[in-house]
Every structure is written in C-alpha cells, then in structure tokens.
Amino acid sequence: MKAAIDRLLLGADATGEPNSQSLRLANRHGLIAGATGTGKTVTLQRLAEQFSDAGVAVFAADIKGDLCGLGAAGAPQGKIAERIASMPWLNHQPQAYPVTLWDVHGRSGHPLRTTLSEMGPLLLGSLLQLTDSQQAALYAAFKVADREGLLLLDLKDLKALLAHLKAEPQLLGEDSALFTGASSQALLRRLATLEQQG
Incomplete structure (x- = not known):
C-alpha cells in the first residue's frame, strides 16, 4: 500500500x-x-x-x-x-x-448522455462533416430553437425543427437567406444517415 x-x-x-x-x-x-x-x-x-x-x-x-x-x-x-x-x-x-x-x-x-442542445451546432456540424452552407443552416436552426426556448433532445427533435423551418421560413427572420432548401435537405439526409448508424 x-x-x-x-x-x-x-x-x-x-x-x-x-x-x-x-x-x-x-x-x-x-x-x-x-x-x-x-x-x-x-x-x-x-x-x-x-x-x-x-x-x-x-x-x-x-x-x-x-x-x-x-x-x-x-x-x-x-x-x-x-x-x-x-x-x-x-x-x-x-x-x-x-x-x-x-x-x-x-x-x-x-455511456455519454447528452442532448443536441448541449452539443450545439459547432460540435454537431463537425460530427456530421457539414459544408459551410449546411453549417450556416444548422446555426440558423439552433438560433431559432434558442430564441423560442425549444430544447432539442435528440435527432427526431432537430429533424422536426428543420422540417418546420422549411415550411415556415419567416420564423428564421434575418437568417432566412442562410436556410436554403438545398442545405436543409442535405442536413436532413445527414441526420438520417447518423440515425441509421445508431
């Protein structure tokens, strides 16, 4: 001893x-x-x-x-x-x-347990290996979630937010130019791939 x-x-x-x-x-x-x-x-x-x-x-x-x-x-x-x-x-x-x-x-x-809100857009974007335009769209979505007090617990929550913002782009305000249809679709595809990987 x-x-x-x-x-x-x-x-x-x-x-x-x-x-x-x-x-x-x-x-x-x-x-x-x-x-x-x-x-x-x-x-x-x-x-x-x-x-x-x-x-x-x-x-x-x-x-x-x-x-x-x-x-x-x-x-x-x-x-x-x-x-x-x-x-x-x-x-x-x-x-x-x-x-x-x-x-x-x-x-x-x-096991590491965390929410997407705790991870934030920078870490999540790095994990997803996003392009600059996709990263900008993710930042815009997180900004809306922060402003509206929405807690993003998992991928399902983030996918729902992205789909909602695609249907209601006025919620993005001045960041609407960052959230293009192509970048939101690419983000949704990346999230689906991540979800399939567990």
Missing part, C-alpha cells in the same frame, strides 16, 4: 531539486503550455497519476486520446528510459491506473 500523498511533484529546478505543491492547494486554476514535444501531455499524465494515488477522482477531456494510456503500465525504452533514469527524484514505478472512457455509442465505455 502506498504512503499517503500530501504533495504533488511537478518537476525539478536547474540543480535537480524537486519542485512540488501541497495537495490541499491543488484546487486552483493552472495552465500547462509549451511547444510541441516539451512534455505537456506527460505533465498532465503525471498529475492525473498523482491525484489518483491520492484518492482524487480525475476527469480529463482527452479529445486526441493521449491520456488513455494511463490504463496500462508502461514499459519505458530508449530515450524515455534514459530520461527517467536522469531524474532519480521522480521515483518512477510504471503501473496501471483505473480508467473509464466515455462512449457516445455506450458499447465499450461509460
């Missing part, structure tokens, strides 16, 4: 002396910035590991999948093994950490 952790090890100074921060003060805002290859992801991994060792649940929005490797013990080799060896203060012991991944499909991870 590991000893209780009361400090987070952040790195070392030029003399090799470790720099750390009290765990009880680790609820402040922080920023990790640097050029590619300077260790931002590794720093985040180390912080997540140390928080986990201290019994603190960690939530990480890991869009690129860089942090999911925490779930398995590493086997450092080559330059990474050399770098670890050059930092004896790190006291690195490869081990696996508990990881639960959110899964939009709910098949191989914790």
Whole structure:
C-alpha cells in the first residue's frame, strides 16, 4: 500500500531539486503550455497519476486520446528510459491506473448522455462533416430553437425543427437567406444517415 500523498511533484529546478505543491492547494486554476514535444501531455499524465494515488477522482477531456494510456503500465525504452533514469527524484514505478472512457455509442465505455442542445451546432456540424452552407443552416436552426426556448433532445427533435423551418421560413427572420432548401435537405439526409448508424 502506498504512503499517503500530501504533495504533488511537478518537476525539478536547474540543480535537480524537486519542485512540488501541497495537495490541499491543488484546487486552483493552472495552465500547462509549451511547444510541441516539451512534455505537456506527460505533465498532465503525471498529475492525473498523482491525484489518483491520492484518492482524487480525475476527469480529463482527452479529445486526441493521449491520456488513455494511463490504463496500462508502461514499459519505458530508449530515450524515455534514459530520461527517467536522469531524474532519480521522480521515483518512477510504471503501473496501471483505473480508467473509464466515455462512449457516445455506450458499447465499450461509460455511456455519454447528452442532448443536441448541449452539443450545439459547432460540435454537431463537425460530427456530421457539414459544408459551410449546411453549417450556416444548422446555426440558423439552433438560433431559432434558442430564441423560442425549444430544447432539442435528440435527432427526431432537430429533424422536426428543420422540417418546420422549411415550411415556415419567416420564423428564421434575418437568417432566412442562410436556410436554403438545398442545405436543409442535405442536413436532413445527414441526420438520417447518423440515425441509421445508431
């Protein structure tokens, strides 16, 4: 069993002396910035590991999948093994950490439940790989939903809104030029494809 952790090890100074921060003060805002290859992801991994060792649940929005490797013990080799060896203060012991991944499909991870209103037009447009004109039409539809207080829970709600706006274009107001028949039809086709994929 590991000893209780009361400090987070952040790195070392030029003399090799470790720099750390009290765990009880680790609820402040922080920023990790640097050029590619300077260790931002590794720093985040180390912080997540140390928080986990201290019994603190960690939530990480890991869009690129860089942090999911925490779930398995590493086997450092080559330059990474050399770098670890050059930092004896790190006291690195490869081990696996508990990881639960959110899964939009709910098949191989914790199901992610969200509404289309919460996703918003930018994320949904990216998911659907929309063209600029289709994205503009989607923004116009979401603007109407926001203005009218309509909650878009699922694809069925959005499809109904798009069909309603196609029949009643005056509801779009100044955005009616963004909502062409072709772009609304293309949006409906994309939504139908997404629906078929589950």
